[in-house]
Amino acid sequence: MKFSGRITDMQQSPIRKLVPIAEAAKKRGKKVYHLNIGQPDVKTPEVFFDALKDFDKEVLAYSFSQGSPELLESFSSYYKSYGIDFDPSDILVTNGGSEALLFAMIAICDNGDEVLVPEPFYTNYNGFGNVAGINVVPITTEAEKGFALPPKEEIEKIINPKTKGILLSNPGNPTGAVYSKEQLNIVRDLAKENDLYIIADEVYREYIFDDFPYMSFAQFDDISDRVIIIDSISKRYSACGARIGSIASKNKDLIAQVLKLCQGRLCVPTIEQLGAAALAKVPKEYFEKTKEEYKQRRDIVYEALQEMPGVVCELPHGAFYIMAKLPVKNAEKFVVWMLEEFDIDGETVMFAPAEGFYATPGLGVDEIRMAYVLNQESLKKAMNILKLGLEAYPDKK
Amino acid sequence: MKFSGRITDMQQSPIRKLVPIAEAAKKRGKKVYHLNIGQPDVKTPEVFFDALKDFDKEVLAYSFSQGSPELLESFSSYYKSYGIDFDPSDILVTNGGSEALLFAMIAICDNGDEVLVPEPFYTNYNGFGNVAGINVVPITTEAEKGFALPPKEEIEKIINPKTKGILLSNPGNPTGAVYSKEQLNIVRDLAKENDLYIIADEVYREYIFDDFPYMSFAQFDDISDRVIIIDSISKRYSACGARIGSIASKNKDLIAQVLKLCQGRLCVPTIEQLGAAALAKVPKEYFEKTKEEYKQRRDIVYEALQEMPGVVCELPHGAFYIMAKLPVKNAEKFVVWMLEEFDIDGETVMFAPAEGFYATPGLGVDEIRMAYVLNQESLKKAMNILKLGLEAYPDKK
Numbered sequence: 001m002k003f004s005g006r007i008t009d010m011q012q013s014p015i016r017k018l019v020p021i022a023e024a025a026k027k028r029g030k031k032v033y034h035l036n037i038g039q040p041d042v043k044t045p046e047v048f049f050d051a052l053k054d055f056d057k058e059v060l061a062y063s064f065s066q067g068s069p070e071l072l073e074s075f076s077s078y079y080k081s082y083g084i085d086f087d088p089s090d091i092l093v094t095n096g097g098s099e100a101l102l103f104a105m106i107a108i109c110d111n112g113d114e115v116l117v118p119e120p121f122y123t124n125y126n127g128f129g130n131v132a133g134i135n136v137v138p139i140t141t142e143a144e145k146g147f148a149l150p151p152k153e154e155i156e157k158i159i160n161p162k163t164k165g166i167l168l169s170n171p172g173n174p175t176g177a178v179y180s181k182e183q184l185n186i187v188r189d190l191a192k193e194n195d196l197y198i199i200a201d202e203v204y205r206e207y208i209f210d211d212f213p214y215m216s217f218a219q220f221d222d223i224s225d226r227v228i229i230i231d232s233i234s235k236r237y238s239a240c241g242a243r244i245g246s247i248a249s250k251n252k253d254l255i256a257q258v259l260k261l262c263q264g265r266l267c268v269p270t271i272e273q274l275g276a277a278a279l280a281k282v283p284k285e286y287f288e289k290t291k292e293e294y295k296q297r298r299d300i301v302y303e304a305l306q307e308m309p310g311v312v313c314e315l316p317h318g319a320f321y322i323m324a325k326l327p328v329k330n331a332e333k334f335v336v337w338m339l340e341e342f343d344i345d346g347e348t349v350m351f352a353p354a355e356g357f358y359a360t361p362g363l364g365v366d367e368i369r370m371a372y373v374l375n376q377e378s379l380k381k382a383m384n385i386l387k388l389g390l391e392a393y394p395d396k397k
Numbered sequence: 398m399k400f401s402g403r404i405t406d407m408q409q410s411p412i413r414k415l416v417p418i419a420e421a422a423k424k425r426g427k428k429v430y431h432l433n434i435g436q437p438d439v440k441t442p443e444v445f446f447d448a449l450k451d452f453d454k455e456v457l458a459y460s461f462s463q464g465s466p467e468l469l470e471s472f473s474s475y476y477k478s479y480g481i482d483f484d485p486s487d488i489l490v491t492n493g494g495s496e497a498l499l500f501a502m503i504a505i506c507d508n509g510d511e512v513l514v515p516e517p518f519y520t521n522y523n524g525f526g527n528v529a530g531i532n533v534v535p536i537t538t539e540a541e542k543g544f545a546l547p548p549k550e551e552i553e554k555i556i557n558p559k560t561k562g563i564l565l566s567n568p569g570n571p572t573g574a575v576y577s578k579e580q581l582n583i584v585r586d587l588a589k590e591n592d593l594y595i596i597a598d599e600v601y602r603e604y605i606f607d608d609f610p611y612m613s614f615a616q617f618d619d620i621s622d623r624v625i626i627i628d629s630i631s632k633r634y635s636a637c638g639a640r641i642g643s644i645a646s647k648n649k650d651l652i653a654q655v656l657k658l659c660q661g662r663l664c665v666p667t668i669e670q671l672g673a674a675a676l677a678k679v680p681k682e683y684f685e686k687t688k689e690e691y692k693q694r695r696d697i698v699y700e701a702l703q704e705m706p707g708v709v710c711e712l713p714h715g716a717f718y719i720m721a722k723l724p725v726k727n728a729e730k731f732v733v734w735m736l737e738e739f740d741i742d743g744e745t746v747m748f749a750p751a752e753g754f755y756a757t758p759g760l761g762v763d764e765i766r767m768a769y770v771l772n773q774e775s776l777k778k779a780m781n782i783l784k785l786g787l788e789a790y791p792d793k794k
Contacts, residue, residue: 001594001622003654004507004561013660016462037459044457052449052668060441060638062434065413095492095640098662110401111508111530127661133508133530164401197398225398241457241667243492257400263410264524265495269669270638271449 010130014123014356018335022350025339032339033349033374033382038173038320040373042238042290051278052271063267066259067093067246071273074280075231075246081284082205084218086229086248092258093268097203097232097245101167102128103261104199104228104247107254108164109134115199116158116166118149120323120357120364122173122201137163138359143323143367146314147177152186159190165197166190170217171204174357174369175323176298176316178212184220191226198223201230203245204319206287209295212317224250235320236287237279244268244276294320297372297379304383308390310397322370323354327390327397331355331368334393342389349382349389366397407527411520411753415732419747422736429736430746430771430779435570435717437770439635439687448675449668460664463656464490464643468670471677472628472643478681479602481615483626483645489655490665494600494629494642498564499525500658501596501625501644504651505561506531512596513555513563515546517720517754517761519570519598534560535756540720540764543711544574549583556587562594563587567614568601571754571766572720573695573713575609581617588623595620598627600642601716603684606692609714621647632717633684634676641665641673691717694769694776701780705787707794719767720751723787724794728752728765731790739786746779746786763794 015037022032066072072088079086094100101124105115111133117125119138129136139155141147149155166187171178179187191198200217208214217227232245249255301322305311310327328334332353342348354367372379390396412434419429463469469485476483491497498521502512508530514522516535526533536552538544546552563584568575576584588595597614605611614624629642646652698719702708707724725731729750739745751764769776787793 001592001648001651003504003651004510006507007504007654007657010654010657010661012657013462016660039458041456043455048457049452055446058440059438060445060636061436062637065410096663102662106528107400107404110403113401124661124663127657131503131529131658131661195398239457240459241664243664243666251398254398254400257404257407260404260407260409260524261528263413264407264521264528265499266493266521267638267640269640269666271669271672272666275668 006130006133010127011356013127015352018339018350021336021339025348029346030343031347033347033378033385035370035372035374035382036350036352038235038371038373039240040235040238040320041375042293044239045237045279045282045286047278047281048237048239048242048275051275055271055274060270063270063273065262065267067091067268068270068273068277070277074277075248077280079218079248082216084216086218090250090255091246091248092255092262093273094245094247095268096234096243097201097230098124100230100245100247101125101199101201102132103258104230105129105132105134106261107258108197112162113164114160114162116155116163118147118168119359120174120354122169123356125167126359136359140360140363143312143314143325147172147175149179149183149186152190155186155190159194163194163196165199167199167201169201169204171208171318173204173319174321174352174354176319176321178208178214178318181213181215184215184217188220188223191223197226197228199228199230203230203232203235206236207291207294207320208318209291209298210317218248228254233276233279237282239276242272242276244272294372297376298322300376300379301370301372301383304387308387320372322372323367324370325367328366328393329395329397331366333395335368337393338389342392344385344388347381347385349385403527403530407524408753410524412749415736415747418733418736422745426743427740428744430744430775430782432767432769432771432779433747433749435632435768435770436637437632437635437717438772439690441636442634442676442679442683444675444678445634445636445639445672448672452668452671457667460667460670462659462664464488464665465667465670465674467674471674472645474677476615476645479613481613483615487647487652488643488645489652489659490670491642491644492665493631493640494598494627495521497627497642497644498522498596498598499529500655501627502526502529502531503658504655505594509559510561511557511559513552513560515544515565516756517571517751519566520753522564523756533756537757537760540709540711540722544569544572546576546580546583549587552583552587556591560591560593562596564596564598566598566601568605568715570601570716571718571749571751573716573718575605575611575715578610578612581612581614585617585620588620594623594625596625596627600627600629600632603633604688604691604717605715606688606695607714615645625651630673630676634679636673639669639673641669691769694773695719697773697776698767698769698780701784705784717769719769720764721767722764725763725787725790726792726794728763730792732765734790735786739789741782741785744778744782746782
């Protein structure tokens with residue numbers, strides 16, 4: 001039996017495909033520090049769980065396709081706290097940021113259309129592209145330049161009549177890069193001059209360090225009809241398992257079109273929406289505290305990497321990821337080797353090989369993405385294991 | 398700003414698009430009996446809610462992309478109770494039956510490929526087709542023949558190299574029809590002779606009346622590599638708001654391919670899976686009781702319809718829907734009129750106009766789908782309102 005080309009062409013998630021190897025290592029008694037996936041250890045606010053207990057209906061009925069009124073109101077007030085003016089009617093609740101991304105792509109692209117994405121990028125962008133028959137065209141950026149966008153003229157060269165939008169995450173996954181105002185202006189101008197949408201994945205909005213100036217694409221009033229904001233409670237509130245995200249835009253027609261997709265899948269889970277709506281009660285201090293914790297973790301990881309011979313990485317200013325070039329021939333092989341053959345006192349560490357974050361063949365082969373989502377003591381141990389692992393690894397450059 | 402052709406071409410859900418008109422009627426103080434949507438009033442088993450209370454983790458983390466081991470085990474044992482042999486590894490948990498359908502289509506079809514579907518069909522099949530760039534090609538069936546499939550030769554005529562599968566719901570939504578063994582054999586033979594997949598949407602498996610013989614496509618051993626079973630807890634356990642479904646197949650390669658799609662959206666909500674896994678504890682008597690209740694409701698609706706002059710409908714043997722041809726020129730206009738201009742003592746009733754369930758233009762214009770999901774007293778009142786509404790309606794045939 002044959003399968004479709006689009007599904008056989010899909011790569012396995014580089015974040016998840018090595019999980020069976022890690023599971024096998026654990027079965028053999030090894031402890032694995034998981035820096036391979038953005039699953040934070042931060043506590044989910046208790047108001048989420050408390051709200052679930054309030055559910056007192058006898059029938060677990062469908063919710064509204066656009067999301068429950070309470071959750072839409074909650075998202076709207078969250079945005080207002082950032083000076084972003086989204087009414088509840090400008091927002092649709094989705095099954096995580098994932099569905100929001102897929103719906104945004106489908107709304108603006110037909111089969112064979114193109115979306116530009118700064119590379120390296122969140123690997124599932126490619127997967128959604130496959131599903132939707134959209135070509136994800138990379139705008140290559142470099143670790144040595146802090147993953148900044150290339151000059152406008154460079155990007156213009158790859159725009160053609162099939163290009164419908166620019167998709168970017170800010171702060172960036174997997175880079176941790178935060179775009180400057182000047183960089184965002186380039187994207188704004190490109191969108192205006194070439195009639196493009198901007199799909200802005202801003203799920204890491206809370207995690208920007210070093211007083212680095214930040215601006216949301218929702219704050220560019222002159223292009224509000226071109227901007228689609230993708231959001232999620234996953235990272236913000238350490239609630240990845242809730243799978244609650246959103247798509248927001250001042251373009252009313254766009255929201256009306258995407259609502260049809262929402263109706264097609266009926267609704268997002270009723271109970272998870274109840275918990276998510278309660279998160280509006282979480283005080284700003286929660287974010288401050290979490291941000292400070294992530295900053296300290298970033299410093300631990302970054303400083304440790306600076307001490308490792310042959311490792312190249314720039315200081316990232318946002319999210320909770322760090323990309324590093326390792327002195328190995330093939331980072332995926334190294335990650336597997338760390339799981340299968342290396343340990344310090346029965347402990348090892350797991351990363352995401354970065355090749356899957358690139359669309360251009362050959363790029364990222366010697367890079368890894370680290371998610372600093374563990375406590376500081378664990379991170380210190382993990383960095384020590386990485387250092388000793390690199391020293392012991394036979395297949396170096 | 399332009400949108401993609403595939404999204405602008407999408408019709409609004411015929412089940413949901415009239416909701417604002419119903420809401421407006423309610424705001425004016427009218428009571429509306431909702432027979433327009435398959436949202437049962439049956440109580441969700443308490444074990445679902447009890448299981449949620451057992452969640453004792455501090456972090457709401459991602460679940461496995463394929464679904465939690467407990468839920469996969471629970472689904473496997475559910476199938477075994479029907480004599481269907483699906484291991485946990487043959488099953489993937491999805492965001493409702495909706496996502497299972499979309500994933501199945503994507504796995505077997507590239508853009509422009511075709512899937513045959515007996516018409517009238519669950520309207521969202523069309524929506525998923527739009528999203529995935531797949532042509533849903535109707536096999537027209539008729540109310541007067543109990544929506545039975547046409548002869549094999551008729552169906553063969555519309556099969557071409559782009560045809561990749563046959564999708565059908567059994568028992569049928571919106572028809573309530575249950576396919577006989579002979580009918581299923583036709584589909585089996587067509588699949589074998591033309592190298593097609595069978596996507597079998599069996600979410601109403603529990604609701605088959607009158608001792609009508611039933612067989613799941615999963616019980617055809619000679620085509621097990623061609624069969625993809627779509628399932629959902631929504632109707633079975635009156636848990637529509639949980640959005641927990643599944644895709645199951647003995648074709649291991651297919652499951653491996655679809656797992657990549659599952660990885661792309663990371664996972665299904667963690668907490669809803671917890672509740673769903675507990676449903677394995679629900680005794681068979683729950684289904685027996687619910688089935689008997691639906692049967693009585695069907696009888697009330699069917700008998701009432703028989704008494705209405707000019708109404709045509711056949712006795713359906715499954716699910717909880719009934720299709721009826723009304724003596725009106727346009728059923729959608731009639732549904733709107735019932736909401737906006739008609740009431741009996743401040744009460745009216747709402748149906749789904751059936752035109753949206755057909756792909757062939759012009760069909761179903763004078764038909765409605767009724768979901769008998771309300772208690773018997775309410776149904777009797779609703780049928781009386783329909784009868785009087787039809788008498789009073791000015792735009793009759």
